[in-house]
Amino acid sequence: MLPFKTLIETDKSLKLPVYQQISNRLIGLIQEGLLKPGSFLPGSRVLAEHLALHRKTVIAAYDELISQDWLEAVPRKGVMVAANLPVIRPRTYRKTVTPYGEEAAFAFHRIPTLPVPTPPPATGTMLVLNDGFPDARLAPLNEWVRECRSVIENPRYHKLLMYGKAMGSEALREAMVKYLTDTRGLSISADHIMITRGAQMAIYLAAAMIIRKDDYVIVGSPNYFYADLCFEQLGARLLYVPVDEEGIDVDAVEKLCSSKKIKMLYLITHHHHPTTVTLSAARRMKLLAIIRKYNLPVIEDDYDYDFHYSSAPILPLASADHGGNVIYIGSFTKSLGLSIRIGFMIAPASFIRGSASLRGLMDLRGDNLSEQALANLLADGTIDRHLKKSNKIYKERRDLLCYLLQTRLGDAVQFTIPAGGMAVWVRFSQKISLVKLAEKARARGLRIASGEQYHYGAASQNGLRLGFASLNNKELTEAVKILEKLVREELKA
Amino acid sequence: MLPFKTLIETDKSLKLPVYQQISNRLIGLIQEGLLKPGSFLPGSRVLAEHLALHRKTVIAAYDELISQDWLEAVPRKGVMVAANLPVIRPRTYRKTVTPYGEEAAFAFHRIPTLPVPTPPPATGTMLVLNDGFPDARLAPLNEWVRECRSVIENPRYHKLLMYGKAMGSEALREAMVKYLTDTRGLSISADHIMITRGAQMAIYLAAAMIIRKDDYVIVGSPNYFYADLCFEQLGARLLYVPVDEEGIDVDAVEKLCSSKKIKMLYLITHHHHPTTVTLSAARRMKLLAIIRKYNLPVIEDDYDYDFHYSSAPILPLASADHGGNVIYIGSFTKSLGLSIRIGFMIAPASFIRGSASLRGLMDLRGDNLSEQALANLLADGTIDRHLKKSNKIYKERRDLLCYLLQTRLGDAVQFTIPAGGMAVWVRFSQKISLVKLAEKARARGLRIASGEQYHYGAASQNGLRLGFASLNNKELTEAVKILEKLVREELKA
Structure with missing residues (x-):
């Protein structure tokens, strides 16, 4: 007899009923070739003793597998692994089959991904000057x-x-x-x-x-x-x-x-x-x-x-x-x-x-x-109504961000006040590396993009979209303060 | 001067402000070639009189178009259609441009559609034996x-x-x-x-x-x-x-x-x-x-x-x-x-x-x-919990539909009780045309499919999926009653 005690583990705390845990595991043993077509399983009383379970649980598991054609009840002889299952060559024994741990064995198409390392998501109280997203706090x-x-x-x-x-x-x-x-x-x-x-x-x-x-x-x-x-x-x-x-x-x-x-x-x-x-x-x-x-x-x-x-x-x-x-x-x-x-x-x-x-x-x-x-x-x-209300607020935020950029960073950036939308297109002085800037900003609690996505297929303008819509006035002021400090450092360096 | 009174209609009951209705219409007139680049518009007082509107409304419309570059304000001469617009050859005059009334002038790809005329949606209190949909009344x-x-x-x-x-x-x-x-x-x-x-x-x-x-x-x-x-x-x-x-x-x-x-x-x-x-x-x-x-x-x-x-x-x-x-x-x-x-x-x-x-x-x-x-x-x-509850109910409905089909239509249909899902696959006697059956059922207040979609790329089995999950016992009984009557008629014919 196989060492069922070690081959079949059950756990009463799981949602899956114990009898199904047993039947699933028995299917696994058949698929792994350890239980061969035509071989007999121990009687329900014997297996129940081995597994320290009630006999009814084992009977339920056997019944389940009989109804699914994995097992056959042979009168006066017991329960047998169905004879019409194809013979499976024994494979290296693995306790749990984890096929998705392997890569697909077939070749599939690689889809182009955005050739840009997006900065990791903001955490905690981090401020974000994003690509131009709305303020979900205002949405209806x-x-x-x-x-x-x-x-x-x-x-x-x-x-x-x-x-x-x-x-x-x-x-x-x-x-x-x-x-x-x-x-x-x-x-x-x-x-x-x-x-x-x-x-x-x-x-x-x-x-x-x-x-x-x-x-x-x-x-x-x-x-x-x-x-x-x-x-x-x-x-x-x-x-x-x-x-x-x-x-x-x-x-x-x-x-x-x-x-x-x-x-x-x-x-x-x-x-x-x-x-x-x-x-x-x-x-x-x-x-x-x-x-x-x-x-x-x-x-x-x-x-x-x-x-x-x-x-x-x-x-x-x-x-x-x-x-x-x-x-x-x-x-x-x-x-x-x-x-x-x-x-x-x-x-x-x-x-x-x-x-x-x-x-x-x-x-x-x-x-x-x-x-x-x-x-x-x-x-x-x-x-x-939502559009009327949020357009008024977004206009104020646009004006504030543009004012702050002009007064605090005027010598390091170029931009035009946008007639609409949710972001300002800001071109930075060539002395400033946006990749470095994004990295340093992150350390100070501000998430900005590193700019590469904006010149996919085009010459770099050393530009960034700075979204104003999702931050309130206090948050915008704070964000530009961080940006100003870092830009000053970069320009000095 | 153009007959602005007939060319520009305004409607105060619309959500769009009247001044914008005017400016939109003026853009249309420019695009249609009726207002040519370099030509002058009537003074705001004159146009206001013609349209029986307040002068401020016309001024707001002109200002809007000036800010959008369609018009230019020429000192001491008035408001002119911008000279740098390309000259547009006058086209047949159409009061309202309805470009989407025309088919696309370019050739686009025809996507294969399901080669099956789906029966029209159920109306009012019509019963539906569908493809196998759940009962939304039970959904959480x-x-x-x-x-x-x-x-x-x-x-x-x-x-x-x-x-x-x-x-x-x-x-x-x-x-x-x-x-x-x-x-x-x-x-x-x-x-x-x-x-x-x-x-x-x-x-x-x-x-x-x-x-x-x-x-x-x-x-x-x-x-x-x-x-x-x-x-x-x-x-x-x-x-x-x-x-x-x-x-x-x-x-x-x-x-x-x-x-x-x-x-x-x-x-x-x-x-x-x-x-x-x-x-x-x-x-x-x-x-x-x-x-x-x-x-x-x-x-x-x-x-x-x-x-x-x-x-x-x-x-x-x-x-x-x-x-x-x-x-x-x-x-x-x-x-x-x-x-x-x-x-x-x-x-x-x-x-x-x-x-x-x-x-x-x-x-x-x-x-x-x-x-x-x-x-x-x-x-x-x-x-x-939803699955436990609805599986119990769907099982009852499956059993009822299968019982009804067996007892009422046993000689005209063949099916196997499905182990799961939401529909029974019912093959009808070859004497019965499913297209005709669906048509007649509709007239009696029952919607069923006409079956063609089930043999896309395969030989017809003269089969229909009859969904049991979305109807309660009373509705299922009623539906099979209608079906029985029609099948009897067909078999006699």
């Missing part, structure tokens, strides 16, 4: 939870649940028609709207609908790095076009269009990432003419449209006459404090249908409950 | 909302929010290590877990990591159609292997492996979709030997593991000795009543890291709030 999360409760208390909801669509909830799409018409001058119906998990999913889906291997795609230099990586993953060859204080260079775009088959243009019309510039009116007009002339597919990523402080934001390209070529992308994620990620794509109806099919293969559909709750918050004006 | 949604509230009330949460990971929340991954060890005998750490939006996203990500164009992928015949479509979208050539009452034919799998370079095998070990069969112990053993011998990458889709009624579910392949080749996929979506979709993938650490990078490009990361709430529900035993 209480209202969101309230609406979730009201949705699940509606008895009709339980029926609606079963019919989620890859395009998103009808209620939310209808609420968005009104919202987007009011705020962006878009002339659309629900057929032109698809709800996505966040803006990034909309970018991926739209790009996957357009790009095939080795296609040329025009992006800004610099550009939002996650968009670049996404297009490269889909097989695109990126062509970089300069971004200056008026936005992307549209003459350079036209030059490329007239010399090559360009499959797509990606651009951020408001508060470009990372530089925060907004495309000028003149360039918009010119770009619209180019789009129509070349039937140029465009992804207009307008992730930060709702956060604008200087004047009303310029209407998106999507609201002008582009012949259905502009795929417009936006997001509610920042309004929801990054807790719940909901974005959207606006496009011609057939493009939306295709994107929804693709999304179905990737992710079936979104969360009904979250989408319904957001629809309620849009309809009852909560989102609108 | 109140508890879920309660945990969402507790998460947002935690002041530390607002900091945590900013550091979401593509792999999923650390708290949830830690809670899942315990949960998966207890319930599935998996020997893993958090490094082997990735949280996804739902099981479908895990399938897509894993497949995208493994499959390249023209690779051979083995699937069951029949198979879960969304998996087939997903692999085909990724470029795979599907090889179908029969599924019988013991599950997928593993000898046929080995035969293919020995004759062709097989890139991947997809299988559903418990409650196969659509047939509900569970892979037998003998075939599991043989399959594990094949996996090791050929280093065969396997996606084990175990979407319904938590719902098992006949005996304890057999341990997944993933818990046995597979050398890191089995990518294991599961889901909490059914426990959360389909409201919030959260799934997971278990794989070797490097595979998880790669999948997380890819997910980042598609979707950055999940919803922090939802993931944290689920972590709490796992940790405090809510999910566990």
Whole structure:
């Protein structure tokens, strides 16, 4: 008889019933080749004694394995390991099988990762000047939870649940028609709207609908790095076009269009990432003419449209006459404090249908409950009130950060006050190493990026995005104080 | 002067301030070529009179456009359309630009859609025998909302929010290590877990990591159609292997492996979709030997593991000795009543890291709030209690539906009582057209599928999945009554 006492360990404190612990272990012994097909197990009384357990527990384990075909009850002889199991060659004995400790034996594809060491997350009371995140303390999360409760208390909801669509909830799409018409001058119906998990999913889906291997795609230099990586993953060859204080260079775009088959243009019309510039009116007009002339597919990523402080934001390209070529992308994620990620794509109806099919293969559909709750918050004006309130606060924080940067670091930095968004694009004196600066800041309780991600595919401007939205006035003042001290040290060194 | 009175309409009942309505419309007129670069606008007093508005409103509109570079203020002459806008050739005049009414002028990729006309959603009090959905009325949604509230009330949460990971929340991954060890005998750490939006996203990500164009992928015949479509979208050539009452034919799998370079095998070990069969112990053993011998990458889709009624579910392949080749996929979506979709993938650490990078490009990361709430529900035993309670109820419903089918439709249908899951796989007499049956049922207030999706890539078995979990006893009885009547009519005809 095998030394079952040492081979089978049981632990009454586990959630898994003891009889199942035994049956699982017996399966392991069969799989490891220690219990061979056709061999007999000890009687239940014997095994129970060995394991110091009640006989009923062992019988339950045997019954379980008989019902699962691992064991067979042979009348008058006892319980046998099923004879029709394939003979397994004994393998090196390992007490616990931990297959995931091994690397996969097959070769899989290595997906490009962001070629940037992100600084470790902030700990404890550490201050963060981030890439441009909202202040979750201001987000209408209480209202969101309230609406979730009201949705699940509606008895009709339980029926609606079963019919989620890859395009998103009808209620939310209808609420968005009104919202987007009011705020962006878009002339659309629900057929032109698809709800996505966040803006990034909309970018991926739209790009996957357009790009095939080795296609040329025009992006800004610099550009939002996650968009670049996404297009490269889909097989695109990126062509970089300069971004200056008026936005992307549209003459350079036209030059490329007239010399090559360009499959797509990606651009951020408001508060470009990372530089925060907004495309000028003149360039918009010119770009619209180019789009129509070349039937140029465009992804207009307008992730930060709702956060604008200087004047009303310029209407998106999507609201002008582009012949259905502009795929417009936006997001509610920042309004929801990054807790719940909901974005959207606006496009011609057939493009939306295709994107929804693709999304179905990737992710079936979104969360009904979250989408319904957001629809309620849009309809009852909560989102609108939140935007009014937070825009006022973010404007003050922008002004404070810019004032502090100007007065404390004026000789070491260059920046333009951004018209909107949640970060200032700050270029540092070449004497300052941002990697070193980030490291030293961390030691003083301030987390900033080290800047490499902002020149993916572009020349370094020795720049950093310094997010102002998530810190209050006291925290911003404290953060710049730390920064000033370190910059002074660096300049002296 | 242009007929501004008819060209510019304003509406005080809109959320958009009137001055912005005017400025948006003026931009439209410039873009449509009606207002040309260098031309002068009427004075604010004149335009205000024409539009019957206060002069200040018009001034605010002009100021807005000046700040956006569309207009220029020329001293002593008035307000002019900016001269540096490119000259736009006048186009056919359209009062409102509705570019999304047009189809995209560029060619985009048509994504394969499910080649099946899904019956329209149920309306009003219509009964539904669905594909196998849970009863949202039983789901712990109140508890879920309660945990969402507790998460947002935690002041530390607002900091945590900013550091979401593509792999999923650390708290949830830690809670899942315990949960998966207890319930599935998996020997893993958090490094082997990735949280996804739902099981479908895990399938897509894993497949995208493994499959390249023209690779051979083995699937069951029949198979879960969304998996087939997903692999085909990724470029795979599907090889179908029969599924019988013991599950997928593993000898046929080995035969293919020995004759062709097989890139991947997809299988559903418990409650196969659509047939509900569970892979037998003998075939599991043989399959594990094949996996090791050929280093065969396997996606084990175990979407319904938590719902098992006949005996304890057999341990997944993933818990046995597979050398890191089995990518294991599961889901909490059914426990959360389909409201919030959260799934997971278990794989070797490097595979998880790669999948997380890819997910980042598609979707950055999940919803922090939802993931944290689920972590709490796992940790405090809510999910566990829900599963115990709902398994008891679903078992009763399964037994009732099977009893009703047997006694009322016994001569017209064939089925096996499923050991778990949420649907019975019912094969109808060849005399019955399921398309017609679905149509007629609809007219009587019962929604059933028309069956085509269940033989995507396989011979039709004239079968339907009839979901029992989402209907209570009264509803199930009513549903079968309708079905019986229609089947009798069909058989007579």
